[in-house]
Amino acid sequence: xxxxxxxxxxxxxxxxxxxxxxxxxxxxxxxxxxxxxxxxxxxxxxxxxxxxxxxxxxxxxxxxxxxxxxxxxxxxxxxxxxxxxxxxxxxxxxxxxxxxxxxxxxxxxxxxxxxxxxxxxxxxxxxxxxxxxxxxxxxxxxxxxxxxxxxxxxxxxxxxxxxxxxxxxxxxxxxxxxxxxxxxxxxxxxxxxxxxxxxxxxxxxxxxxxxxxxxxxxxxxxxxxxxxxxxxxxxxxxxxxxxxxxxxxxxxxxxxxxxxxxxxxxxxxxxxxxxxxxxxxxxxxxxxxxxxxxxxxxxxxxxxxxxxxxxxxxxxxxxxxxxxxxxxxxxxxxxxxxxxxxxxxxxxxxxxxx
Amino acid sequence: xxxxxxxxxxxxxxxxxxxxxxxxxxxxxxxxxxxxxxxxxxxxxxxxxxxxxxxxxxxxxxxxxxxxxxxxxxxxxxxxxxxxxxxxxxxxxxxxxxxxxxxxxxxxxxxxxxxxxxxxxxxxxxxxxxxxxxxxxxxxxxxxxxxxxxxxxxxxxxxxxxxxxxxxxxxxxxxxxxxxxxxxxxxxxxxxxxxxxxxxxxxxxxxxxxxxxxxxxxxxxxxxxxxxxxxxxxxxxxxxxxxxxxxxxxxxxxxxxxxxxxxxxxxxxxxxxxxxxxxxxxxxxxxxxxxxxxxxxxxxxxxxxxxxxxxxxxxxxxxxxxx
Numbered sequence: 001x002x003x004x005x006x007x008x009x010x011x012x013x014x015x016x017x018x019x020x021x022x023x024x025x026x027x028x029x030x031x032x033x034x035x036x037x038x039x040x041x042x043x044x045x046x047x048x049x050x051x052x053x054x055x056x057x058x059x060x061x062x063x064x065x066x067x068x069x070x071x072x073x074x075x076x077x078x079x080x081x082x083x084x085x086x087x088x089x090x091x092x093x094x095x096x097x098x099x100x101x102x103x104x105x106x107x108x109x110x111x112x113x114x115x116x117x118x119x120x121x122x123x124x125x126x127x128x129x130x131x132x133x134x135x136x137x138x139x140x141x142x143x144x145x146x147x148x149x150x151x152x153x154x155x156x157x158x159x160x161x162x163x164x165x166x167x168x169x170x171x172x173x174x175x176x177x178x179x180x181x182x183x184x185x186x187x188x189x190x191x192x193x194x195x196x197x198x199x200x201x202x203x204x205x206x207x208x209x210x211x212x213x214x215x216x217x218x219x220x221x222x223x224x225x226x227x228x229x230x231x232x233x234x235x236x237x238x239x240x241x242x243x244x245x246x247x248x249x250x251x252x253x254x255x256x257x258x259x260x261x262x263x264x265x266x267x268x269x270x271x272x273x274x275x276x277x278x279x280x281x282x283x284x285x286x287x288x289x290x291x292x293x294x295x296x297x298x299x300x301x302x303x304x305x306x307x308x309x310x311x312x313x314x315x316x317x318x319x320x321x322x323x324x325x326x327x328x329x330x331x332x333x334x335x336x337x338x339x340x341x342x343x344x345x346x347x348x349x350x351x352x353x354x
Numbered sequence: 355x356x357x358x359x360x361x362x363x364x365x366x367x368x369x370x371x372x373x374x375x376x377x378x379x380x381x382x383x384x385x386x387x388x389x390x391x392x393x394x395x396x397x398x399x400x401x402x403x404x405x406x407x408x409x410x411x412x413x414x415x416x417x418x419x420x421x422x423x424x425x426x427x428x429x430x431x432x433x434x435x436x437x438x439x440x441x442x443x444x445x446x447x448x449x450x451x452x453x454x455x456x457x458x459x460x461x462x463x464x465x466x467x468x469x470x471x472x473x474x475x476x477x478x479x480x481x482x483x484x485x486x487x488x489x490x491x492x493x494x495x496x497x498x499x500x501x502x503x504x505x506x507x508x509x510x511x512x513x514x515x516x517x518x519x520x521x522x523x524x525x526x527x528x529x530x531x532x533x534x535x536x537x538x539x540x541x542x543x544x545x546x547x548x549x550x551x552x553x554x555x556x557x558x559x560x561x562x563x564x565x566x567x568x569x570x571x572x573x574x575x576x577x578x579x580x581x582x583x584x585x586x587x588x589x590x591x592x593x594x595x596x597x598x599x600x601x602x603x604x605x606x607x608x609x610x611x612x613x614x615x616x617x618x619x620x621x622x623x624x625x626x627x628x629x630x631x632x633x634x635x636x637x638x639x640x641x642x643x644x645x646x647x648x649x650x651x652x653x654x655x656x657x658x659x660x661x662x663x664x665x666x667x668x669x670x671x672x673x674x675x676x677x
Contacts, residue, residue, distance in 0.1 A: 026579040026656060028663050033577060040574065050478045073394040082666060084659050086613045087575040087620065094572040097388070097396050101490075101569075102477065104391075104498060110475055113501040194452045197459040204463065205512075212513040215544070215557050273561055286560060290494070290503075293561025297506035 028083035035075050039092070042068040042099055049102045069099045117301065120347040125298035127343065132268040132275060136225060140264060143226035147233025161234045170235065176242040183244070183251040193315065200311030203259060207266035207303050211296060214270020217278050221270035228263065250324040253331025255314035261338055262306035269296035269303070306338075386553075386567075388496055399568040401489035403548050406566055410515075412483030417469060424461055428454050470508045475501055480569065490569040494553075499564065507562035514557050518545040578619060579656050595646070597653035603638040604661045610674035612662060615655050619648075627651060 045061050045068070076092040083089065126133070150157040155172040170182055206228075213220035239248035273292045280288035317330050384400040435450045473481040479499055480490040491507070493499045518541035525538040548554045559565055618630050627647040634654060635642035662672065 026660055026663065028659075029577045029579045033580075036574060043574075052477055070392060073390060073392045076396075077394050082663060084609055084612055084662055084666070085578070086616055090570075091572045091574045093397060094570040096390070096394060097398060098569070098571070100388070100390055100396065101479065101492070105477060105479075110472075110501065194455045194459075197456040201459050201463045208467075208509055208512055209517075212510045215510060215513065215561060216540075286494075287563075289561050290563025293506040294500065294502040294563065297502045297509060297562070300509055301505055 028079070028085060031078070031082065032085070032088055035071065038068055038071050039075070039095060042072050043095055046095075046099045046102050050098075065099075066103060069096075069103050072096050072099065117298065120345070120349065121298060122302040123342045123345050124349070125295050126265065126302070127346075128295055129268050129272045129299065132272040133264065136222070136264050136268040136271055139222050139225050140229045140260070140267075143229030144233035144236070146226070147230030147235075148237045149233075150230070151234040151237045158234050158238065161231050170238055172238055172241070174238070174242075176244065179239055179242055179244055180247065183247055196311045196315030199314050200307055203262075203310065204304055204307040207263055207307060208300070210263065210266045211270040211273075211300050211303075214267075214273040214296070215277075216274065218271040218274020221267050221274065225263070225267045247324060250327035250331070251318065253335075254318040254321070254327045255310045255331075257331045257335035258306055258313060258338065259310035261335070262303045262310060265299055265306070266303045269299040272296050309334075398492070399570075400554055401487075401566040401568050403554055405487045405489055405568075406548070406554070409481065409483035409487045409489060412486055413469070413481050416482055417465060420465060421462060425458065428458055467508065470511070471504055474499075474504045474508070478569070484566075488569055488571070489566050491564050492567050494559070494563050494565045503562040503564050505562075507556075507558035507564050510556075510558035510561065513541065514544045514547070517541045575620060578616065578652070579659070595649075597650055597657075599638070599654060599657050601661075603640075604658050606637055606675060607658060608672035608674040608677060609662060612655070612658055615651065615658070619651060619655055622648075 041061075042065070045057060045065055048057050072092060073096050076089075076096050079085075079089055079092055147161060150161070151172065158172050170179060206224075210221050210224050213224060236245065236248060239245055273289060273296050276288040276292035277285055283291070313330070313334070318327070321327055321330065382399070384402070386398050386400060388396045388398050390396060432451060432454055435454075470481055473484075474491050478485060478490060479492065484490060491499060491504070493503060518538070521534060521538040521541050525534040544557050547557045547560075553559075553565055555565060615630065618626050628644070631647040631650055632642045634640075634651070665672065
């Protein structure tokens with residue numbers, strides 16, 4: 001006597017010829033035996049696609065895929081009405097689901113998506129969250145002003161705002177020479193690439209956090225922006241009090257125009273999600289969150305790229321270029337580039353397949 | 355292929371979804387219905403929280419092992435660098451060491467964020483951990499899974515996992531005071547988010563418009579009515595007898611019992627066959643013999659299924675023995 005299940009466990013090694021259709025006593029089993037060859041062929045193709053070997057699949061198979069998928073789908077709906085064979089129904093359900101994921105699966109690979117992203121998708125997403133960018137910009141400026149005012153009124157605030165790692169020699173009351181020294185350059189590029197890598201990893205982590213916190217109605221994103229720019233405002237005050245504001249601005253602008261812009265964008269993207277969840281408008285909260293979350297994700301993918309550039313700028317040109325004009329030139333150049341790219345570069349949206 | 359598929363929620367009493375037939379088998383709670391553009395309803399099972407946690411733990415195991423191996427490799431290379439330069443010219447070695455450090459920093463960053471991205475964008479929509487437990491990521495609306503959605507759902511991992519863990523470890527020490535406790539509660543909400551909604555969505559799923567579903571890989575089982583006593587001309591191989599059941603004897607059972615019987619026959623365990631055999635005989639008033647259970651059950655299965663499927667074609671369905 002046969003053990004039907006066991007043979008199917010050993011998969012490929014135990015492929016047996018399908019039983020004679022005439023020997024089946026049940027109409028529904030005859031229905032199945034007439035079609036199972038197509039189902040198995042579909043399963044093989046789908047299995048290959050899941051492995052990612054689209055290129056290894058024969059052209060013939062690829063052309064047959066939509067037909068085979070529809071055959072299996074219609075077999076399923078017929079079997080639902082005529083067959084009580086639970087194993088076959090379960091197999092067909094899983095087969096149709098699997099091939100649905102492949103037939104209607106992602107049409108674009110990562111590189112195709114990335115190309116579309118650089119050539120318009122990114123700047124479009126940034127323009128779509130313009131309102132949130134305005135709010136975040138306002139909050140950042142306000143944070144810097146608050147930091148400045150707090151430290152100007154009471155120097156102790158500086159130590160509360162600025163964590164220990166920055167407050168080495170750059171403290172209120174430090175002499176002009178000491179401060180100027182921190183804005184200086186290095187003689188050679190030793191150690192700078194390590195510096196760049198850790199700056200990037202740290203800054204990108206912070207911006208991802210700013211984005212992710214937007215989920216809680218955007219409030220924590222804003223708090224993070226305020227805190228970080230208050231720190232900046234406090235530092236500006238320290239340098240300005242010794243008449244070094246231009247030098248400091250130049251030093252900061254080299255990478256700051258890129259990095260602060262990226263932080264602005266990540267805060268705005270987080271805020272965008274929070275705002276659309278708080279005020280979903282006509283769609284449901286879940287839909288609004290999904291739409292804004294995907295838009296925010298595009299912005300964030302760009303933020304990571306900006307952080308790579310900012311890390312490189314911070315480590316190399318800032319530490320190697322000493323002149324105020326040179327630094328302003330680099331920083332201003334990048335700011336102009338980003339503004340042009342985001343707000344003037346507006347290629348036509350490619351036609352979507354859907 | 356113009357219209358997009360839509361999702362509905364399976365309800366036991368929903369007449370508009372054709373799948374849960376009136377009186378037919380009860381559909382499980384975690385089932386959602388995907389309607390393909392062809393109009394076919396395909397049931398999709400949501401992945402359980404347990405299997406998702408298992409997948410996550412597996413993924414982190416892979417992450418830790420991968421990082422460990424990479425660090426070992428770098429350490430090996432660093433040792434080689436030190437050997438290559440004698441101590442007097444050690445400055446020359448700094449460049450090489452720095453390069454290794456840069457490699458490590460970038461590796462950790464890109465693996466931490468890139469591992470989930472790369473795999474969930476692939477054709478199977480699942481990381482290794484998810485593949486092992488048999489689940490995958492899918493778009494909630496029934497559309498395509500887009501790169502943006504995968505990026506969005508993975509960017510939130512920080513506040514759902516890393517931040518809560520940090521706060522949970524720090525808060526009990528009391529170093530951060532009430533701020534730490536507030537933070538731990540706050541991030542705890544994100545961590546436990548999948549428990550607060552019926553689709554098991556985590557925060558990343560909410561903003562990405564995705565969910566995690568089971569990806570069953572069922573093999574096609576053999577037909578039961580082509581062999582043994584169930585076949586058209588079949589009779590018992592042991593006794594040579596043919597079992598024939600009358601209309602009355604076949605009408606005691608419904609679809610549920612048929613599927614239980616199917617499972618028993620497919621599993622084919624001897625100690626399961628005889629109690630089932632005895633129960634059926636008692637129910638239909640036959641005298642249970644011994645030694646020929648499988649042939650009896652095969653014949654009963656085939657004839658019961660033939661009867662129920664015949665009724666089905668006339669629109670009559672019998673869910674179980676009580677209906």
